[in-house]
Amino acid sequence: MGARHAIHNGRATRFWVDWWHEKGPLKDQFPGLFVIATEPLATVATLFRGNQCRLTFRRELCLGERVELANIARLVEVVRLSETQDRISWSLEPNGKFSVRSLYKSLCQGILHKHYGIVWEIKVPLKAWKLLARRGDRQAVELVIGRIRALHASIRDSV
CATH class of the missing domain: 1.10.287 (Helix Hairpins)
Structure with missing residues (x-):
């Protein structure tokens, strides 16, 4: 909802949980894969080796899950890690800085985020x-x- 991550080195951004993709956290887009992920809280840096994403799961994937994995692969193929630190900004403020006021306002407007x-x-x-x-x-x-x-x-x- 509020915190948005711009991936650079991937060390401060959790792959499944943080909002780094334009459509939101991957755990919300691909809940079936998230629940069987071996490392659900892993950072992007942990899962990427040589700019390739290496996801592992607790069991073998069925056909539908393999399709979902292919969709994730298409989303992450544009990710290129660098040496600069990830940038985290607050999307509810124009200046990108967190404020209790903006969080409270969004909660009062009924944009209650489940987290x-x-x-x-x-x-x-x-x-x-x-x-x-x-x-x-x-x-x-x-x-x-x-x-x-x-x-x-x-x-x-x-x-």
Whole structure:
């Protein structure tokens, strides 16, 4: 929704999850392949070797999935990695910089993105979020959210 990635070296952009293609995250365009991907959180740099994309899956692909993989191959054939860092910009602001105001405005206009829903459900002390945000550790944040989701699910199921 907001953060857009321009791929250069591919180290700061996750192949499936981040919005680097014009139509949105590949996990939303190809959900069937995303759920069976061996490395669903891998960066573009990890999956590209010699400017060729090397995707692996947990099982052999059926005919429909092979067609989807061919579609991905066509999308990524224009990707050429370089040595400069990936550029991340905020699409909801003309200057490309994040603002709470623009995020809040888009949420109020009903453009609720499914990834933001969990943020409002989680009961985590603000200190914990500040610590994770300060570290800039995206994987740690995802791990915490995953564990909290599991905890909430187990509590919900037991009630």
